[in-house]
Amino acid sequence: MKTTTNPTTRAGRRYLAEFGISMTAYVAVCLFWMFHGASGHWKIAIALLAMVPAVLVFAAIVRWILHTDEMFRRITVESLALSGGATALIALTYGLLEGAGFPRPSAWWTYSVFMIGWIVASSFLRRRYK
Amino acid sequence: MKNQIKVLRAGYDWSQAELADRIGVARQTIIALEAGKYAPSLPLAFKLSKLFNKPVEEIFIPESTD
Numbered sequence: 001m002k003t004t005t006n007p008t009t010r011a012g013r014r015y016l017a018e019f020g021i022s023m024t025a026y027v028a029v030c031l032f033w034m035f036h037g038a039s040g041h042w043k044i045a046i047a048l049l050a051m052v053p054a055v056l057v058f059a060a061i062v063r064w065i066l067h068t069d070e071m072f073r074r075i076t077v078e079s080l081a082l083s084g085g086a087t088a089l090i091a092l093t094y095g096l097l098e099g100a101g102f103p104r105p106s107a108w109w110t111y112s113v114f115m116i117g118w119i120v121a122s123s124f125l126r127r128r129y130k
Numbered sequence: 131m132k133n134q135i136k137v138l139r140a141g142y143d144w145s146q147a148e149l150a151d152r153i154g155v156a157r158q159t160i161i162a163l164e165a166g167k168y169a170p171s172l173p174l175a176f177k178l179s180k181l182f183n184k185p186v187e188e189i190f191i192p193e194s195t196d
Contacts, residue, residue, distance in 0.1 A: 008156045069155035070171050071162060129162040 011067035018060035025053035075125045082125075083117030132191045136164045138182045153177050 004010060029050040038046045065076050090113055098104060139149050146160045153174065162168035169190075170178070179186045 004151070006151045006156075007154045008150075008159075012156075069159050070174060071159040071168050072156060129158070129167050130165075 007067060008069040008072070011064055014067075015060055015064040018063070019057060022053045022056035022060060026050060026057070029053065071129060075122060075129070079118055079121035079125050082121040083114055086117045086121075087114040131169045131193060132166050133163065134184075134189050134191075135160070135178065138184065138189065139164075142182075152181060 004013075029046070029052075033046050033050070065073055068076070087110060091110055094102065094105070135149075139146070144152070146164070147157050150157045150160045155174070159168065163170060175186050175190060178189055182189060
C-alpha cells in the first residue's frame, strides 16, 4: 500500500481496514450461529458475541469521524443527525399506530431504517458539495 | 463564498491532490472549496493563507458585504 502523510487519506484507509476486519468477524459469528446453532444460555452468549465486532465497527466509525477532514466530518455528522431524526419520527409514528392496533414489529426495523436513512442522507449531502 | 484557491493553486502549478496533501484534506474537499460549495473553518482558511502567503481576505471573498 502506498504510504501517505495526508491524515485524511490515512484515516480513510484505516477505516476501510478496520471496517473490513470487523465485518468479516461479524459475518463469521453469524455463519457459525446459522450452521451450528445453539441452545439455552449458549444462544444468548452467541447472539451477544456478534456484538463484539459490531462494537468494533462503531469504534471504526468514531475514529473515522475524529480523524477525517472537516468537510467529511461535517457530512458524516449531519447525515447521522438527519437519519437519527428521521428514525425517531418514524418510530414515534409507528409507536402511536401500535396504540391503534398495528402489530409490534421486530427491533431490527429501527436499525434498518436508521442505516438506510444514513446512506441516503450521506449520498444526498455529498452531492451538495460536488 | 467565492475564493481564489484555483488561481493561486495554478500559480504554484499544484494539482488538486498536491494541494490536498499539503493542507491535509481530501481532494474532494479541494474540489468543493474551489467550486465555492464549501466554506472552510477558520483553521483551514488560515492554513491556506499561510501556504499561499496571502491574507485570508485576499483568498476568500464573501458573496455579500451586508
